Amino acid sequence: MTLSPTDNPSEIGVVAGDAAGTAGAAATGAGLEPDDTSRRAAAASRSRRAADGRRLRARRRKALDGVEDRAALSEADWRRPSVRWGMGSTHVLLLVVLVVAGLGPMILLAKFAVTPTQDILRTPMAVFPNGIAWENLDKAWNDVQISRYFLNTIWLALGSWVSQIVVATTGGYALSVLRPRYGKVVQALVLSTMFVPAVVLLVPLYLTILDPPLLGQSLINSFWAVWLPAGASAFNVLLVQRFFDSLPREVFEAARVDGAGPYRLFWSIVLPMSKPIIGVVSVFAVIAAWKDFLWPLLVLKDPAIQPLSVRLPSIEATTDLGVFLASLAISTIIPVALFLVFQRLFLQGAGLGGAVKG
Amino acid sequence: MTATTAPPPRSGAAHARTDRAEPAGRRRSPVTWVRGGGLSTLVFLLPLLLIFGLFSWFPIVRAVIMSFQETNLVSDPTFVGLDNFRQVLADPILWKAVKNTLYFAFLALLFGYPIPLVAAVLMREVRRAKGLYSALAYLPVVVPPVVALLLWKFFYNASPTGVFNTILGWVGLGPYPWLQDASWAMPSLVLAATWAGAGGTIIIYLAALTSVPPELYDAAEVDGAGLWRKIWHVTLPQLRGVLFITLILQVIGTAQVFLEPYLFTGGGPNNATVTVLLLIYRYAFQNSLGGDYGAATALSLMLAAFLAVFSLIYFRLTRSWSTS
Numbered sequence: 001m002t003l004s005p006t007d008n009p010s011e012i013g014v015v016a017g018d019a020a021g022t023a024g025a026a027a028t029g030a031g032l033e034p035d036d037t038s039r040r041a042a043a044a045s046r047s048r049r050a051a052d053g054r055r056l057r058a059r060r061r062k063a064l065d066g067v068e069d070r071a072a073l074s075e076a077d078w079r080r081p082s083v084r085w086g087m088g089s090t091h092v093l094l095l096v097v098l099v100v101a102g103l104g105p106m107i108l109l110a111k112f113a114v115t116p117t118q119d120i121l122r123t124p125m126a127v128f129p130n131g132i133a134w135e136n137l138d139k140a141w142n143d144v145q146i147s148r149y150f151l152n153t154i155w156l157a158l159g160s161w162v163s164q165i166v167v168a169t170t171g172g173y174a175l176s177v178l179r180p181r182y183g184k185v186v187q188a189l190v191l192s193t194m195f196v197p198a199v200v201l202l203v204p205l206y207l208t209i210l211d212p213p214l215l216g217q218s219l220i221n222s223f224w225a226v227w228l229p230a231g232a233s234a235f236n237v238l239l240v241q242r243f244f245d246s247l248p249r250e251v252f253e254a255a256r257v258d259g260a261g262p263y264r265l266f267w268s269i270v271l272p273m274s275k276p277i278i279g280v281v282s283v284f285a286v287i288a289a290w291k292d293f294l295w296p297l298l299v300l301k302d303p304a305i306q307p308l309s310v311r312l313p314s315i316e317a318t319t320d321l322g323v324f325l326a327s328l329a330i331s332t333i334i335p336v337a338l339f340l341v342f343q344r345l346f347l348q349g350a351g352l353g354g355a356v357k358g
Numbered sequence: 359m360t361a362t363t364a365p366p367p368r369s370g371a372a373h374a375r376t377d378r379a380e381p382a383g384r385r386r387s388p389v390t391w392v393r394g395g396g397l398s399t400l401v402f403l404l405p406l407l408l409i410f411g412l413f414s415w416f417p418i419v420r421a422v423i424m425s426f427q428e429t430n431l432v433s434d435p436t437f438v439g440l441d442n443f444r445q446v447l448a449d450p451i452l453w454k455a456v457k458n459t460l461y462f463a464f465l466a467l468l469f470g471y472p473i474p475l476v477a478a479v480l481m482r483e484v485r486r487a488k489g490l491y492s493a494l495a496y497l498p499v500v501v502p503p504v505v506a507l508l509l510w511k512f513f514y515n516a517s518p519t520g521v522f523n524t525i526l527g528w529v530g531l532g533p534y535p536w537l538q539d540a541s542w543a544m545p546s547l548v549l550a551a552t553w554a555g556a557g558g559t560i561i562i563y564l565a566a567l568t569s570v571p572p573e574l575y576d577a578a579e580v581d582g583a584g585l586w587r588k589i590w591h592v593t594l595p596q597l598r599g600v601l602f603i604t605l606i607l608q609v610i611g612t613a614q615v616f617l618e619p620y621l622f623t624g625g626g627p628n629n630a631t632v633t634v635l636l637l638i639y640r641y642a643f644q645n646s647l648g649g650d651y652g653a654a655t656a657l658s659l660m661l662a663a664f665l666a667v668f669s670l671i672y673f674r675l676t677r678s679w680s681t682s
Contacts, residue, residue: 102498167409178402202639232414312505335500335501
């Protein structure tokens with residue numbers, strides 16, 4: 001496969017800062033060759049030579065970035081009016097489609113969250129014909145107790161995050177840096193779980209939670225039932241381990257010579273160097289926990305400790321429509337806010353996800 | 359670490375392996391093992407071993423065993439041979455569920471496979487505000503699926519004042535029955551699923567597109583290729599590896615579709631949207647006689663085996679065209 005992102009995950013952090021700069025440089029690149037086709041090749045090669053250093057740098061950065069010198073259309077193509085107008089209007093059209101499809105439902109949800117139920121039912125697309133119903137939000141938060149489920153969701157997400165980070169970093173460290181002789185076996189066992197579809201685990205995992213070995217006490221109706229299985233993510237271990245593999249060994253050797261033991265090495269050297277990958281794993285852990293539905297539905301039977309995703313479908317029938325939509329809106333805020341803040345991390349992680357799965 | 363028992367540590371990554379191999383020749387006692395850092399290595403591996411052991415490896419093995427057992431939570435499980443498999447295969451709803459799942463997978467490919475590719479190739483050419491395009495495309499992916507589906511369910515309201523019916527009414531279309539009608543229900547499900555999933559695939563394609571070597575486009579231009587030929591002869595061949603992967607991932611994903619039919623229709627109307635996973639869920643957790651865990655695991659193993667065989671054949675067939 002030709003994807004490069006995973007070859008060097010250590011660049012994730014480097015990439016973040018200067019994307020805008022690279023984009024600008026790429027846009028102004030490739031010289032000022034005239035539209036004459038006979039001179040184009042020569043001019044291109046000249047400008048290519050001139051751009052060599054920049055391109056090398058850009059390529060080193062580009063991996064996860066979506067920013068690069070050129071795509072299918074060249075500078076010269078863009079100077080042709082037909083291309084400029086054709087591609088330009090296609091892009092405007094694409095943007096309109098993306099706004100309608102991506103943002104549209106979110107805007108509608110925000111509007112419905114503060115629209116009186118009668119208006120939602122009679123004239124869903126009219127813009128506030130009878131005023132704004134802010135009380136929808138208040139009722140959702142207090143009367144429907146969205147606040148409690150919101151808190152439950154946060155707890156579930158936090159715990160799953162901790163469990164995933166602990167398992168992935170310690171396991172990745174042991175497999176990548178300490179490398180015991182049985183490491184290969186452990187690694188093969190971890191990787192093999194990636195080929196087992198989640199559906200196979202559903203029932204036996206449920207029965208394991210119902211009557212776990214070693215613990216001797218059912219985990220049903222306890223957050224641990226969600227937290228602990230969340231840690232068993234082969235994808236995380238693989239991601240972290242590959243990142244650790246790419247860290248310079250010389251640093252570890254130097255630390256050992258200076259008398260650092262394995263614990264010190266982990267805590268003071270490896271972890272601080274791994275912030276980028278920990279960021280990616282964290283974002284995905286929190287979002288995955290926020291999205292999870294079927295598993296918490298099975299193991300958290302008590303409505304008082306259920307997260308939003310489980311509660312929302314069950315309150316649907318009994319809740320006033322306006323209030324229900326306000327509840328949906330509240331449930332969306334945190335993931336969308338996280339996305340807006342850590343956009344780059346999300347998009348890099350998503351690209352990375354594809355690359356690793358590939 | 360082993361470096362303490364081995365001769366003075368040599369630097370460089372290449373030596374890590376030889377360092378590790380060295381104590382093998384010598385007689386190993388627990389003491390040298392602990393001195394060599396074996397214990398602390400195990401301590402670091404412990405969370406992984408415990409969590410994977412309890413919540414991944416053990417349940418997987420258990421699934422295989424359970425599929426041959428009659429398990430209820432009251433009495434001890436008894437081995438019943440292939441009875442569970444026979445019982446599942448004799449269930450008339452199973453074939454309906456298989457048909458529905460295949461139909462869902464087919465529609466999901468029809469809607470969901472070309473759209474992200476076209477969008478990504480176009481987005482790759484965007485020169486200003488690239489970030490805005492990707493952010494808008496990815497936004498639906500971060501919306502929790504339950505919220506998204508409940509919202510779509512409300513949009514799909516079949517009355518003339520439903521959101522979609524109102525919008526389509528502006529241009530003189532509808533009202534349509536959406537989820538109420540057996541033949542409309544499945545395409546409606548797929549439409550919502552595609553909306554929720556397309557962004558992720560777009561970002562994967564975009565990442566792959568950035569690693570297409572620009573020299574290839576330069577060379578194609580020298581040979582006089584226009585935009586379409588560049589896309590056909592450079593872009594798509596360069597993407598084929600990732601295109602194969604996303605295809606098989608999508609098939610594996612849609613074969614396990616659960617949330618959409620569960621939340622939208624509960625499998626109705628008239629079992630028109632029952633999928634295999636929904637059936638597994640019904641066997642195990644919605645059975646009024648108590649969970650039929652044997653049947654549920656038997657069916658899930660059959661699904662997994664089918665997917666494994668399918669992927670194997672798929673990779674065999676595509677290996678010669680694939681880049682890797």
